[in-house]
Amino acid sequence: MAMLVVGSIALDSVKTPFGEAKEALGGSALYFSSAASFFTQVSLVGVVGDDFPKDNIEFLAKRGVDLSGLEVVPGKTFRWAGSYEYDMNEAKTHATDLNVFEGFRPKLKPEHENTEFLFLANIDPVLQQDVIAKVKGPKAIGCDTMNFWIGGKRDELLKTIKKVDIMFINDAEARQLAGVPNLFKAARAIREMGPKILVIKKGEHGAMLLTDNTVFSVPAYPLEDVFDPTGAGDSFAGGFMGYLSSKGEVNDCNLRRAMIYGSVMASFNVESFSMERLKTLTKEEIEKRFKEFKKLSHFEGFEV
Amino acid sequence: MAMLVVGSIALDSVKTPFGEAKEALGGSALYFSSAASFFTQVSLVGVVGDDFPKDNIEFLAKRGVDLSGLEVVPGKTFRWAGSYEYDMNEAKTHATDLNVFEGFRPKLKPEHENTEFLFLANIDPVLQQDVIAKVKGPKAIGCDTMNFWIGGKRDELLKTIKKVDIMFINDAEARQLAGVPNLFKAARAIREMGPKILVIKKGEHGAMLLTDNTVFSVPAYPLEDVFDPTGAGDSFAGGFMGYLSSKGEVNDCNLRRAMIYGSVMASFNVESFSMERLKTLTKEEIEKRFKEFKKLSHFEGFEV
Numbered sequence: 001m002a003m004l005v006v007g008s009i010a011l012d013s014v015k016t017p018f019g020e021a022k023e024a025l026g027g028s029a030l031y032f033s034s035a036a037s038f039f040t041q042v043s044l045v046g047v048v049g050d051d052f053p054k055d056n057i058e059f060l061a062k063r064g065v066d067l068s069g070l071e072v073v074p075g076k077t078f079r080w081a082g083s084y085e086y087d088m089n090e091a092k093t094h095a096t097d098l099n100v101f102e103g104f105r106p107k108l109k110p111e112h113e114n115t116e117f118l119f120l121a122n123i124d125p126v127l128q129q130d131v132i133a134k135v136k137g138p139k140a141i142g143c144d145t146m147n148f149w150i151g152g153k154r155d156e157l158l159k160t161i162k163k164v165d166i167m168f169i170n171d172a173e174a175r176q177l178a179g180v181p182n183l184f185k186a187a188r189a190i191r192e193m194g195p196k197i198l199v200i201k202k203g204e205h206g207a208m209l210l211t212d213n214t215v216f217s218v219p220a221y222p223l224e225d226v227f228d229p230t231g232a233g234d235s236f237a238g239g240f241m242g243y244l245s246s247k248g249e250v251n252d253c254n255l256r257r258a259m260i261y262g263s264v265m266a267s268f269n270v271e272s273f274s275m276e277r278l279k280t281l282t283k284e285e286i287e288k289r290f291k292e293f294k295k296l297s298h299f300e301g302f303e304v
Numbered sequence: 305m306a307m308l309v310v311g312s313i314a315l316d317s318v319k320t321p322f323g324e325a326k327e328a329l330g331g332s333a334l335y336f337s338s339a340a341s342f343f344t345q346v347s348l349v350g351v352v353g354d355d356f357p358k359d360n361i362e363f364l365a366k367r368g369v370d371l372s373g374l375e376v377v378p379g380k381t382f383r384w385a386g387s388y389e390y391d392m393n394e395a396k397t398h399a400t401d402l403n404v405f406e407g408f409r410p411k412l413k414p415e416h417e418n419t420e421f422l423f424l425a426n427i428d429p430v431l432q433q434d435v436i437a438k439v440k441g442p443k444a445i446g447c448d449t450m451n452f453w454i455g456g457k458r459d460e461l462l463k464t465i466k467k468v469d470i471m472f473i474n475d476a477e478a479r480q481l482a483g484v485p486n487l488f489k490a491a492r493a494i495r496e497m498g499p500k501i502l503v504i505k506k507g508e509h510g511a512m513l514l515t516d517n518t519v520f521s522v523p524a525y526p527l528e529d530v531f532d533p534t535g536a537g538d539s540f541a542g543g544f545m546g547y548l549s550s551k552g553e554v555n556d557c558n559l560r561r562a563m564i565y566g567s568v569m570a571s572f573n574v575e576s577f578s579m580e581r582l583k584t585l586t587k588e589e590i591e592k593r594f595k596e597f598k599k600l601s602h603f604e605g606f607e608v
Contacts, residue, residue, distance in 0.1 A: 181392075182390075216603070219521030
């Protein structure tokens, strides 16, 4: 098995200056799978209630996503409602109804335990540790988190981080976790907590990769209209981990290209509400935008 | 004549978490000249009082900077005092004593009027227009400004901008000038005000170049300690305009490389107080860091 993702599946109601979506597909695991499925074979582990419109994720099955780990339990699916102002930097949460997600305990089938790559989306670090304990020596474990866990379950989060190879975190959370304002100092401190590979997501300012040998920066794709930033981070991680999984080897060259594929997937995702854009996207469009990123950041060996 | 800069010359008292400097060399024209002098022949037009320690700018003369436009008038030199907190993003101004700078009217010698490249550092847009009216068809006019003029002399600033080829502005000021939060939309709006070439400086997030054909992003150099951000923008402009002037031609290829040289000069400048680092810097160090920028942003055609 190539890639396993464990995370949330939600119905999101989102309002932005460009419009709104009601009870649309959301959640870290769905965004991640949608993006990663363009690159590799993904298995998804998560939980929904019996009200979940399963037909709506048919597109994932069609892209080869293994949904055998999608648990359906009596009750309501996790719902989140939020809005964004014009600056699009931070979501204002209006309601978080965990519903069946509250009792979520990830269940891995034997084939899931043998995954080559594991992505722990943003869930309780205690659950993240559970999953890590179950998998049998994957090539790389990636994880995401959020300010809620950094502030509220710091010790548990540190235990997770210690076992993780690739950490995805946004710039504000990186400063919060490390307790220093300088981002490069924060990055060093976080890498000393465990993950040898750190990806710092900076929204409109792009993303940074830091390893033992590398500092690598990718700009954000120049979008004049960001319709809905929900899921940008998970789409990034999906493109990144999906590409790595397709190459099978974690090295600086693949990591750099993974950063670009992550940026490509995030840039498409924010072009419409929910995962509408990721649904219609084609491999050709992805490759075209990959090339555009070269134009955005290369200053030699590239004729302009 | 290759390059003319008109701007302020000051004695700065700056405090940062790393230390402080008292009445040290400062001002946009001095920072610009220090940086540009590594690339091209620079003439400086500005004013100081009779208390100015002229010996302290001997290093500029040694680098070939033409100081014949440095006017010395009775009275005290412009003084600025400010401090930075740990985040280093914005200076807190403690005192601004314009002194002789208040009556500054740029005087250009005949050879200055024939400059190939002109840089209007951050001064009153009315003075910037005066200078533009005096020069005879330069290859390119660059200009900088600040929130003070955007808010207080908007109409005059718009008149200046209309005549400018290359505008340097930071991200907050770009949003303020254009009145929109999205940076790419703001960039489009500003380019429609006149300058075909726009450089948006984003501090720790690097810088962006926008032309008719190009969106190009440069990351900031990864510095764990920024000792004093004063003059970073002017050093950037100095490296950028200096390099362009050395090539003599404004095209996308040269502009991309100019962005890197600008970033290189700004990154050195913030490594110490005042222009101490720019004083000791060598061409070899500049070229070495230029190459490091390639490593920071290239993901193909570059072995890591």
